[in-house]
Structure formats: C-alpha cells, structure tokens
Amino acid sequence: MNFYSTNNPALRVGFKEAVFNSMPQDKGLYMPEHIPQLSEKFLNNLDQYTLPEIAFHVANALLGSDIPEQDLKAIIDDAINFEAPIVKLEEDVYVLELFHGPSLAFKDFGARFMSRIMAWYLREGEKQLDVLVATSGDTGGAVALGFLGVPGTRVTILYPKGKVSPIQEQQLTTNGQNIRALEVDGTFDDCQALVKQAFVDDELNEKFRLTSANSINIARLIPQTFYYFNAYAQLLKQDKTKVAFCVPSGNFGNIGAGLLAWKMGLPVTQFIAATNLNDTVPAYLKTGVYEPKPSVATLSNAMDVGNPSNWARIANLFKDDQEELKKLVVGYSYNDQQTEEAIQQVFEKYQYVVCPHTAIAWKALKEWQAENHSDVAGVFLSTAHPCKFPDVFIDEVASAIHVPEAVKDLEGRAKQAVPLSKDFEGFKAYMLEN
C-alpha cells in the first residue's frame, strides 16, 4: 500500500517511510492511497472470528503487499494479546473495554502494533531505533510499554518530576530492559522542549537513529480499526445489527480509526464524537465552521485538545461529501461538573466505574439515544481503566474500583529514573554517554 499526504495527494510514499517518518514534510498526515473493501462474506460472518483473526484479516487487506502474511500474523498475535470485550450495562447500552493492555488504556493497541512493525523493518540488522518521548503521564506509558522488549529498539522517556500520578510513574520507571526514564526537574513543556531540541541536534542525529513514535503515525491508526470490527462481531452474536459507536475524543485518532473501519465496509449506523469543553469538532458539526482554539484544562485531560491533529484525516476521508460526514458523525460536549455527575450516575445505575473520559462518552450516548434512536445498539468506548485516575472519584466509587493484578505487581518494584535538570546540555551529555 502506498500512502499520500493529506496536504498533497500527489506525494506518495511506501508503508516503511510512512511508519518511520510519521509525518510528511508538508505537515499533512499519511492516508492509504485506496481503501480496501472487505468482502460481504467476511463482514456477515465476523462473529465466527477471534480478535486476532479479525485483526489479521483487516491488516492484511491494508498491508498485504508490504508484509508477508506469516510475518503479519506473528506481529498481530504478539501485539494484540489481550481482550477488547463489550460489556452489556442495560438494553442497547454496551461499554467496549479497551483498557486490558499493559498501560491500561486503548493507546496500547496503537503503540504495540507500531513498535512491532518498526522492529520488523529493522530485523535485518539496521541501526537501533531510539525512541524519544516526553510525557505528561499517559501516552508515554503506552509508548514505553509498547516497545518493552522489542528487539532493535530503545526508549527514553522524559517526564516532569512530581507531576505524574503514582501509577503512571511506576509504569514509566520500573521496566528496565530497553526502557529508561529521565525525571526532569521541570514541567511537561520543558520535557517536550528537550525532545524537540534533540531532534534538530546534529551530533545526536549523527550518533542515533531518533524517532518520536508520534501519535499521528499511520501504524498507530490501523490497529485501532480492529476493535470496532471485533465489537461488531460481539454484537452480531447477540443478534444486533444496527450499531452506534460513541467515542471520547481528543486528537480524534480513535474515532478516525472507526471511520476508516466504516469506509472498509463495517456497517455502522452512527458515530458520536464526545468531547469535554474542548469542543472544536462538536461545534463544527453544528455550525459548519471549523475553528481550532487553545486547549482548556479539564478532568478528562487526555482529551484537552483544541486543534485535533487527526481531524485532517477525517475531513480527507469525506472530501467528496461533507454533508455525509455530518450525517454519520454527531457531536456532544460536556463540562467537568457534568463529567463528575456522569461518573456518579453510571456507578449508581450499573455499579460500574468509568474513568472521566469514558463518562463523557456514556453521557453522549444516552443523550443521543434519548433523541429517538432507541432501536440502535449503542456502544461507548472505555478508553482507560479508572484506577489510573484515583483523584477524581469520591471514596465510595473509588473503593469499588477493581485494581488489576498487573498494577498491584508494580507497587513492589523499584523505581529506576535518572534525575536531570531541564537544560539541554545535561540531557545531551546523558544521551551521548549512555
């Protein structure tokens, strides 16, 4: 498959280049040059397949010309080695749990698949890949854990001292192997500035093959289509064929993957984009005016994005028909108070605990269903395990959270982090010496 830039359809690159460069020079985003249609036979019989089988079928349709089937299958079996179950909460309300991977968030799908694709291209003894990530907590964890133990790669995480949650810090600093953590005496912005400067530093670029494993990488988007097909498969088993997906959205990669799945033939009735006060997209869907704005801080901070980077991909998927986009995708946005109320309502109604991002999706789904769409099975995506956000819950709810074994295991492990100041020379010296 070749990929073009959303800013220049004439620019075509192969999959390897799209994966290693993340973003074209023209600052567009890579898109597949044609979108394969999956067969009726496959789509009508999705319920006969497991998640890894579905993933292989979908990935092979997109990448079959790039990666031999045997290898692609091995990559998928290794990357997608955890479940993505739907759980029925009431009639026609299901939660799709995407937090059963190592970092307890849906970003594991993208990070694990991308890391193994990169390793596959590096297998013939190419120079080691050095991944640099600055993190305010969550994304860095998924990237670090995604690369853990992957041959030919090494990850350096920079995180702001004292500004990540205890679970996040444990996820970042107790891995060893090919993962190292730098605890920077500064803010997230300082960490990001260090990484950015490293990418333009001649000496570092000469010595190392640096990559950011960026969140807009096409190899992170593709595996996120898998769980939409798999969720539909699980609904088919319950004789549900009309489905709406409600997606808590920030950079719009997750819902973008759902729309790609739809373009490949998945029969979805409706997509619902649920946001916090960073409502650039819901506002656009109502007014027709796309107006990016500075982000505002909220409780659901993984969605604090005022200018969603994947929007260009979605607009591009619908380039011929913006009206169709507005029919297929509706938007809702909620403030922090509504988010807290939704967490409480979900808990009281179903004795189920959702993270703040997921709570917003539940509320949007319920609001949409109340507008006379009750014959459609609604699935809201749970993007992270609630135990990652202990501070947002009142005690009664917090004590109902079932903390996964993997998290309990982390507690006993020793923190390994190198303290650094926020100045570039110190960071550079560390890189060159280690």
Ligand SMILES: *Cc1c(COP(=O)(O)O)cnc(C)c1O
């Ligand atoms: C990243 C993230 C989101 C937003 O996903 P996008 O693909 O950026 O829209 C939502 N919830 C959680 C928990 C996240 O980590």
